[in-house]
Amino acid sequence: MDNQLISFTEENYLKIIYLLTERHNGNEVSTNQLAEHTQTKAASVSDMLRKLAEKSYINYRKYQGVRLTEAGEQIALGVIRKHRLWEVFLVEKLGFGWDEIHDIAEQLEHIDSKELTKRLDDFLGNPQFDPHGDPIPDSKGKMPSVSYQKLSEISLNQSVVMMGVSVHSPAFLQHLDKQQITLGCDLKVLEISDFDKSYDLLLNDEIRLFVSNEVARNLLVQISST
Amino acid sequence: MDNQLISFTEENYLKIIYLLTERHNGNEVSTNQLAEHTQTKAASVSDMLRKLAEKSYINYRKYQGVRLTEAGEQIALGVIRKHRLWEVFLVEKLGFGWDEIHDIAEQLEHIDSKELTKRLDDFLGNPQFDPHGDPIPDSKGKMPSVSYQKLSEISLNQSVVMMGVSVHSPAFLQHLDKQQITLGCDLKVLEISDFDKSYDLLLNDEIRLFVSNEVARNLLVQISST
DNA sequence: ACAAAATTTTAGACTAATCTAAAAATATAT
């Protein structure tokens, strides 16, 4: 519609490169990591990287991993923007659970229409965060700044607000649902077990809750301002 | 998501075969017609028809044109259902004009998630017709029955309700917008010119309006019950 | 520091969807 020059597949690679770079604090992404996340083999990734480098979407030195160029990053951010806006739509307007939306948004993120994205954004009230707490880039590709900490880095007796998750698997999200841990809820660290580093929490000043260290490492929180 | 077995492209062919068959009152669709509507060449269509026949989505005898099987029709109706539901969404929820939605719906119609379609349908209030007046098949593939006539078949002094269009080009739709002819409006045939068969109409019992025979042939109407 | 292990790239092949050019079948027109 707005852009005939880049394929569905290329968009996907650029998106994944962006997200993995972010996860590695800006370090290069390796071929094998990409193969894992694109559900393909390393050989296929090598081919695609050659192609993306040719089109100047990435900086690529053989055997040395890969980084997005400014052009590549803008495309990645556009795809991520659409993905997260559609996730908001699916949850806020259609009533999906946060554990059900990823695969649908993976499809919707490639719908190509600037006008649609703009109107969807307005329809949703220009949200800054998606249902998992991930920031939504604006139409210029600017990310809302976030400063989350892992719950596993919070000290005893500290109260925090639940702001996001660093794992998006349905299993993890459903686990949180079962414990009534939702975006925006209040958590206070009552005790950290010496034995297994599991957390004893107070949820919303009411309910005692135990979560494993695995859970604590994947919950993103912010120190309460109150 | 729900169906790995059929490609985007195959879905498109089946949809187009359905719509052309309908337009030809159930007669076979020719290779050249398909080439025109798929924006490809006859040779490519021949290949695809062989493939679709192999998968039992169509009945195909070389040189004799093509017709959908029950299986093919169900797939076509599913795609058409999604296309028309998304069109309702774009107009009713996002405020698009009826002339702006076709190309976006062409993309959205291939999003594969039964649950999404179901929830979208509910969100929109289970509409029976899209913004062009076309009927929306239900989840079982059943089309709401319609009995429209062309305005060009209506006799003098008859009052009718505007129910749909048989051409969806932005130019035609914008032309109707300019004349304030909208779905559901009231039209009375005041005079038909002997010279060029153009129509002198009364719109909503208020406004005199002249439309060409070309327009009259592409407006679908129903005799007013009042 | 260098052999072994791991990773990455290249080579060659496959599939889906498309194309052009040529051959085959059908339709048409005097």
Add this chain to the structure above:
DNA sequence: ATATATTTTTAGATTAGTCTAAAATTTTGT
């Protein structure tokens, strides 16, 4: 009714994205 025109199919290529197997490069462990 038969020559001509039109339509459709086949043959042979092309491109995007993928694969396996083998070669090249980098990393790791002692």
